[in-house]
Amino acid sequence: MSPYNDREVQAAHHEATRKLVTQRNLLVVEREASNRGGKCEDCGGIHDYRLIWHHVDPDTKRQEIGRGIRNWSVEVLEEELLKCILICDSCHRLRHSTMKGVRAGFQVPLL
Ligand SMILES: [Zn+2]
Numbered sequence: 001m002s003p004y005n006d007r008e009v010q011a012a013h014h015e016a017t018r019k020l021v022t023q024r025n026l027l028v029v030e031r032e033a034s035n036r037g038g039k040c041e042d043c044g045g046i047h048d049y050r051l052i053w054h055h056v057d058p059d060t061k062r063q064e065i066g067r068g069i070r071n072w073s074v075e076v077l078e079e080e081l082l083k084c085i086l087i088c089d090s091c092h093r094l095r096h097s098t099m100k101g102v103r104a105g106f107q108v109p110l111l
Contacts, residue, residue: 018070025069025077029053032081042091052092053084 039046053065060083062068068080087095 021072022070025072025074028074028077029065029069029081032078033086036086039086040088040091041085042087042095045088047088051086051088053081054087054092054095055084057083 055061
């Protein structure tokens with residue numbers, strides 16, 4: 001008799017699958033980042049810390065890339081990456097502060 005009940009086996013299988021999907025999807029993301037030159041698409045900077053996938057149009061955003069990689073298919077992931085630009089933390093913050101300004105109706109000077 002198995003030491004596991006069905007629910008435990010199912011949970012273990014689900015967890016193992018999620019890890020494999022994440023590992024595969026990380027390779028897809030790394031390949032795409034490499035194809036784009038591995039640098040910030042806004043300032044051109046090559047940074048030691050990780051770059052951020054920023055959705056240009058939040059209305060078409062399915063989910064953050066960092067969350068989606070845990071369960072998306074390669075096709076969905078690639079489709080989502082095409083909606084994004086790869087930028088550094090500084091440029092990401094600048095874009096979000098500008099987006100908030102636009103939403104609030106303020107004129108935000110472009111630097
Ligand atoms: Zn940048």
